Structure formats: structure tokens, C-alpha cells
Amino acid sequence: MFTLCFESLCPCFGSKREDGSEDPVLARHSNYYSSSELRSISDRIPASPLRVPASPSRFSLSSSPSRNEPLNLSLEHVVKLTHNFSPNLMIGEGYFGKVYRAELRDGRVVAIKRAKKEHFVSLRAEFSNEIALLKNIEHRSLVKLLGYIDKGNERILITEHVSNGTLREHLDGLHGLVLGFNQRLEIAIDVAHGLTYLHLYAEKPIIHRDVKSSNILLNEGFKAKVADFGFARAGPTEPEQSQIETDVRGTAGYIDPEYLRTNHLTIKSDVFSYGILLLEILSGRRPIEVRRDAGERITVRWAFAKYNRGKVKDILDPMLTEEVNEDILNKIFDVAFQCVAPTRNDRPHMKEVAERLWKIRRDYAKTLRRAEVALNS
Incomplete structure (x- = not known):
């Protein structure tokens, strides 16, 4: 089943990448809008009455050190x-x-x-x-x-305990509220930060191997947390080593096709899964939609065809009622499709993904400001 799903999964690629000189994963740069600034703008723009309020600011690489000792429960x-x-x-x-x-x-x-x-x-x-x-x-x-x-x-x-259910539940509308575009972008950034930490800043590189929407938990403030590390593996630790050989683990629709074919696992396998997740966040569709017509069953292929024809707005989740600037959509889909490049050497690192999403977030805030000015004039 995996082979059938992935042999023809990604006909994609080759958009020009942006070079990220800033490092917003580690520190806030002065030309970035904060979450509170973006929220104050977006809250004044008419949108869906069911839109979820934006999350509070969260820029630091990691949370404050826990004051709680490990639990020793019998x-x-x-x-x-x-x-x-x-x-x-x-x-x-x-x-x-x-x-x-x-x-x-x-x-x-x-x-x-x-x-x-x-x-x-x-x-x-x-x-x-x-x-x-x-x-x-x-x-x-x-x-x-x-x-x-x-x-x-x-x-x-x-x-x-992360109290607000899974990302997939929210995309399915099971909690009664529709995630707005800004909220989806914030969730994507949260997950990118978490994976960047695992790949670059943990004591040893860690490859999650099962990045998917049902493993992304949301708290009451709609901050996202990556969960379920049962399939995770310590990544390569030697400078000359870029991969490890291991049996394939993961979920159909999210698995890196190169890993599936060769059993060679790298941090870029998580990048592929993240790209699929990013498309899922924006479109609301699962990676494999078995009940749809043949041409729409593999979401990444369907979305890439729309992207190539310049119909990026058709990829967006129909539950989103907000009007999103097409240039913003092109930039974010460009990131997603580079993440799911068929060969890992063509995929960016998660740190670059996080940086680019921050830039998109800044540009999105500018479009909201312009919309606010137009609304008030």
C-alpha cells in the first residue's frame, strides 16, 4: 500500500528558495511583527464569525525551565x-x-x-x-x-495534559470553531520551531518519524505541541554521517518516499512529513482522501496541480471565509512544495522553514495593516 501511495506522490518541484539571514528561531528580530500586534490588526478585519482568536506571543526557543520535579507515581x-x-x-x-x-x-x-x-x-x-x-x-x-x-x-x-484536542479534530470542525488563516500560520510556525529544536538543539539530533495532524495537540490558547515520540529515533551524530538505516515507521501519506524506498532515515524525512502537514493545515484535506475522485485522492498531487495553474486559492480549506492575499499564499505553498521534494537534497532544513514562515507572517501582517487602512478610509 505504501508503495502504491508514494511512487507517484510528488511530481513537484524546483521553485527558487529564499535565503534566510535572520534566525527568528533563536531570537526575535526587530522587523518582525509580534503575535499581539498581528492579532490586534486581524481582529479588526471582518472574517468568519467562528474564527478562533489568535494565540498570544511565543518567540522563545524553549519554555521556561520547569519548577516541577519528575513525578514519582506508583x-x-x-x-x-x-x-x-x-x-x-x-x-x-x-x-x-x-x-x-x-x-x-x-x-x-x-x-x-x-x-x-x-x-x-x-x-x-x-x-x-x-x-x-x-x-x-x-x-x-x-x-x-x-x-x-x-x-x-x-x-x-x-x-x-494538552487540553484542546488534536489539530486534525479542529480541521474536521469537531470543536465547533473554524481555525482562521492567521491561526493556522501560527500553528505551522509552532510545529516548525519544535522540529527545529529536535533536529538542531537537542542534546542529540532527534528524528520524530511520525509528524502528522493527529500528533499535533493544541492547548486552550491554540499553541501547538508535537506529541507521540514512540517512533522517534536519535539521528546521525558523526559529522560525516547524514543518515541512519532503519525499518520504515510512520503513517501512510506522510512518509518520506526516499526513506520508504531505501530505509535510509534523515532529518529531511521529518521535513517531508512537515510539508504534507502544512498542506493539510491550509487545505483541511487529509494526505490521502480515499473517497474523492482518482485525480484528487493524493492531496499533494492535487494541490501541486492547482499551484502550477496559478489557482492557489482553490487549495485553501473551503471553511476559511477570510480573503488572503494571493502573494502570501504563493509564498507559503512554495515552502510546502519544497519540503515535499522527492529527493531529500532538494528539501530545506526545518530551521530555514521556520525562518521563511516568520517572513511570511510579517508580510501577512502588512497586508492586514493595508486592509485596515482601506477599511477605515
């Missing part, structure tokens, strides 16, 4: 907190297992992820791997590990 305590893993407290379910909401004595709410018994043996490596990687990373755009239990026939992860 299995008995976890059972009590979850009311013996009551279905009423279940908030999600994935390949690894079921996720439950629990409130600690100090009032903190956490997520408790319990491994499925039927996959217990096969998930041993994923469980140990996720713990090893999450223990050593902390970034505001990555879900934080708070504790874990590996005892007897129970394997449990305890992480921060």
Missing part, C-alpha cells in the same frame, strides 16, 4: 487517579494505547498513556525509546514527559 496511585482506567476519563487512543485525563493533588492535570496489552511485547522498544528521548528534551512546542511506570505487565507514560 502504579496504585495511577489506578486511583484514573478510577481504574475508567472509560469516562479516556481522552484519546492511538497505536501505543489509551490516554486518560487525571488530576493530581496539587491541582495539575496530566495525561496518562497506558500501553495496550495486545501490543505489549512489540511496543517494548517504542516505550523505552520514547522515555529515553523525552527525558532529555524540553521545548514549549513539544509535549513534556513528567514520569513513567515500567512494572510487571504495565507500561505507562505520564505527560503534560
